[in-house]
Amino acid sequence: MNSEQTLDQVRTLLTDVLNLGPAGAALDAGSPLLGSLPELDSMAVVTLIGALEEHFGIAIDDDDISASTFATLGSLAAFVEQKAA
Template identity: 70%
Template sequence: MQLEEVKAVLVDVLNLGDAGASLGPDSPLLGALPELDSMAVVSVIAALEERFGIMVDDDDISASTFATLGSLSAFVADKQAQ
């Protein structure tokens, strides 16, 4: 399941450890996870690009993309479909 793969990338890049296990589709990300700062967003995007074989342009990124785990997973799915 793609959501689980996106979650695994987040847990790995942000070093969330066991705390990442409770993340679900509706879990808030940006503003809710102190580990997810502006530098971490860049690292997460790079990891998602590598893991899923996608290219993310700066114009593609908005706060809504990182609102929840579900919105981030949907963003990745959209990029893969392009």
């Protein structure tokens, strides 16, 4: 899977989990997430992590997660790609 595919799949999961609708499609790699999307609260982060683990077949430990992981859509996709490698 290439970076663009990972980004697209993470965008789709994020859009579904947060119910962003058409606004989700406008997100790109540089789109800020944490602190910029009111929908992305602590419960949504937990739900999103579960969805990422299930979709990509990865395990995400609490120690793996930091604010920088959720800084932008691109940083989140890069994190997922690294975990799936």
